[in-house]
Amino acid sequence: MKSGPGTEVGIGDDAAVLAAPDGRVVATTDFLLEGRHFRRDWAGPADIGHRAAVRSLADVAAMGARATALLVAFAAPAALSSAWALDLSAGLAAEAERAGATVAGGDTARFDRVLLAVTGLGDLQGRPPVTRAGARPGDVVAVAGPLGHSAAGLALLEAGHRAPGAPGTAQREQAPPSAGQPGLAALITAHLRPAPPYDAGPEAADLGATALMDVSDGLLADLAHIADASRVAVNVHPAALDPAPLIPAAEVLGLGAAAPLEWMLTGGEDHSLVAAFPPGTPLPPRWLVIGDVREGEGVLVDGRPHPGAGGWEHFPNSSWH
């Protein structure tokens, strides 16, 4: 069975056979686990499929590559309807298509919770891969895509808010609307269906990025990975960050005025792309300069260590910690 360009053998055989015209392949695999990374009462099947795709597609983009294919291992209880599984597949396939990739293979199993493990494959199209290790003192740090929106959306979901107009599940349509504020619904959608600018990955590579990551654990935590791998310090300029879209969520949740910036600095799962570029690199408008690279180690905020620089935890009250 064939499916999509570059797929010589697709779903239905022991393994897929995919074109790797560059002579190299970018490959990553990530879990999305029920109760750990998502809840079925908060996210519909298409949301879950979408997010499972995003995790791997963003990792491929974060090497400077174009995603070509996903392999999807999917486990679910026998009682789950086939319509639910088809909606999940559709969510996966739609987000893969947005990145230019196809679902080329997979595995299925029965399990008492929904489990996804998605492998993303990508093509560097002749580029050198952009790792975390090349940032140099003097580089500028820039981000493409939102920061903190997913964390704010998760906080809203945890407080009982729902996105009334979002597509998908019956549960969501029956859920209470978020006080009619479209800005809140957009944040919930940013959590359920993050939309990374995948093409900013190859773009960053072509612009000469010295280091590149997707923001999955939180800006400070992920910049710490770049700092460690590159043996430099990364300094964030919070004044460059615009917390305005997050302020209504902080207000409706009764949080302090510091909450929006904290979401932007420490919230995970936006899967935006963050890169270091040589000084003077002319950056397209979607790249917002938010910091600089210095001699030293670790991550700084306005030149000082930040107390909340730990990694992002999904569902921190889970009993599995």
Next chain:
Amino acid sequence: MKSGPGTEVGIGDDAAVLAAPDGRVVATTDFLLEGRHFRRDWAGPADIGHRAAVRSLADVAAMGARATALLVAFAAPAALSSAWALDLSAGLAAEAERAGATVAGGDTARFDRVLLAVTGLGDLQGRPPVTRAGARPGDVVAVAGPLGHSAAGLALLEAGHRAPGAPGTAQREQAPPSAGQPGLAALITAHLRPAPPYDAGPEAADLGATALMDVSDGLLADLAHIADASRVAVNVHPAALDPAPLIPAAEVLGLGAAAPLEWMLTGGEDHSLVAAFPPGTPLPPRWLVIGDVREGEGVLVDGRPHPGAGGWEHFPNSSWH
């Protein structure tokens, strides 16, 4: 971080970058889930790592390819010791090495049970992939590797037998020995650590195999996949199968004389390789001719439909069915 030949970027970045000198990549992903595919009281961590590797490595071989790399997504309870996880990693890495592959990346998560999703990547080295779809009437069907050994070993484990001399867990060392019969211990090991002849995959391709699979669901069930994909009938000659190694297990379990042949026809998870070859193909000794391809459809045993041709079920008494 680099690891192994062909690995341009290995563990520690957003994704791995691997050589694909053939301009194509073979890719497959498979789950190995606690309670579904293994039990921690029966299998030690190195066994579990070994089996997780086998599932994907055998799928790569079954396309006629040489495995190059594994990506491993691993979830486990926080209470699990790091020594346990390291033993699992060692089991994975050792079996990958036996196939000529390295562990090039992965993901980790907390979960209340142990979950593995392993992606195998492989290199066709210029060969056309061998799918399930090319078998032609007149072809011979041959198998490389054991049949039914894993199923017999699982039946012994289910009945309380253990392999006393096997490496690995403390549980196993404390378990009752299998009445001092080395043949029984070998079958238990065949379940815990199946050892497919991976190089028989590329060998079959080079010999001109028209269809190729690994026996994961059971011989008849997997031959049915070849029959369906190739639009032919596959006829098995049971007289060609040697049940002798399985007879002591059937006897100690009090099963009838038909049990060994049933294990060979329907038992899964040996991950041996089964292929169709054009008539007259000179086959190396490890390929045992066990059947033929005919006009028609489905799988036959001695020319007749077989009642027990359904797929293999791990732990058929699990509540998740």
